[in-house]
Amino acid sequence: MPRRTSLLDIYEALEVPERSFRTLKRIRLKRDLHGQLFTYTTNSALIVKADIDGEFCSVKCYVKPSHNLPLVLGDVAVASSSLLLPAKYYPRELTLLTADGCPADGHDVLITPWAAGESLNDEVRLAIRAHDGAALARLATLFDRFALALLDAPFAHGDLKLDNMVITADGELKLIDFDAMWTPRLTTCEELGTTGYRHPLRTADHFGPHIDDYPIALISVVLHALAANPDLATEYEPLPFDSGVSYKPSAAFDAAVARFRAEENVALVALSEVLKGESPIIPNIRELIAELVNSPIDAS
Numbered sequence: 339m340p341r342r343t344s345l346l347d348i349y350e351a352l353e354v355p356e357r358s359f360r361t362l363k364r365i366r367l368k369r370d371l372h373g374q375l376f377t378y379t380t381n382s383a384l385i386v387k388a389d390i391d392g393e394f395c396s397v398k399c400y401v402k403p404s405h406n407l408p409l410v411l412g413d414v415a416v417a418s419s420s421l422l423l424p425a426k427y428y429p430r431e432l433t434l435l436t437a438d439g440c441p442a443d444g445h446d447v448l449i450t451p452w453a454a455g456e457s458l459n460d461e462v463r464l465a466i467r468a469h470d471g472a473a474l475a476r477l478a479t480l481f482d483r484f485a486l487a488l489l490d491a492p493f494a495h496g497d498l499k500l501d502n503m504v505i506t507a508d509g510e511l512k513l514i515d516f517d518a519m520w521t522p523r524l525t526t527c528e529e530l531g532t533t534g535y536r537h538p539l540r541t542a543d544h545f546g547p548h549i550d551d552y553p554i555a556l557i558s559v560v561l562h563a564l565a566a567n568p569d570l571a572t573e574y575e576p577l578p579f580d581s582g583v584s585y586k587p588s589a590a591f592d593a594a595v596a597r598f599r600a601e602e603n604v605a606l607v608a609l610s611e612v613l614k615g616e617s618p619i620i621p622n623i624r625e626l627i628a629e630l631v632n633s634p635i636d637a638s
Contacts, residue, residue, distance in 0.1 A: 563594035
């Protein structure tokens with residue numbers, strides 16, 4: 339039985355890009371001050387920063403093939419959406435060399451522009467460190483507007499979390515990481531999303547247009563709670579509560595809900611209540627987010 343490819347195998351192949359890339363011959367991989375490749379890892383891929391023709395980009399090299407990814411990126415609605423960073427898919431692009439120096443099967447590669455801005459997670463952490471409720475209020479409003487557009491899109495992201503949204507130089511949110519996405523062409527779920535953001539009872543059977551409902555509600559409630567009281571969290575753990583509130587007590591969550599009730603914010607109270615519900619699907623999620631968008635909190 340052949341040995342499974344590891345992230346280390348991918349890294350070693352990237353150390354000799356001139357031999358490993360099938361068509362991307364002009365790629366120049368970036369290294370840190372210690373000469374190591376500038377990389378990030380996920381459960382299924384190694385991501386490296388690179389330069390192609392003078393443009394910085396993110397090169398995501400997959401350990402194993404994805405059936406869904408080429409279908410997602412081939413969807414016209416996805417390819418043309420302003421909600422996502424543009425991406426280009428290269429099947430079987432990265433070749434690993436075997437111990438005898440012979441090329442092995444190729445591995446898929448996904449290239450996106452290198453986001454010059456910070457992730458939403460980074461911005462939230464900075465605001466928490468500064469105890470800047472006004473900045474957190476602006477981020478909450480930015481997210482709610484973005485979430486409303488995502489709910490209206492003919493696709494779903496599937497792994498919505500603070501780290502998977504970047505803020506561009508123009509101040510817009512963009513989605514990254516397309517591995518868990520749903521489009522109408524897909525019937526099989528390959529990833530369930532990140533624990534802590536997804537509903538604890540979400541399964542592959544929920545794969546469909548509503549998979550972003552619960553994380554949208556959670557992130558919105560978290561950001562509004564932090565805007566009212568940045569001390570609910572720390573810069574090292576920016577989520578004062580997560581999807582665990584659906585089955586266990588949380589003092590931070592209770593404090594946030596009490597604040598929403600005192601302010602008579604009906605939409606936030608309702609969103610908080612659905613976080614404790616038994617279903618990942620929230621039928622009125624668009625209505626509740628729209629109410630927040632139409633009545634944004636004061637960021638002054």
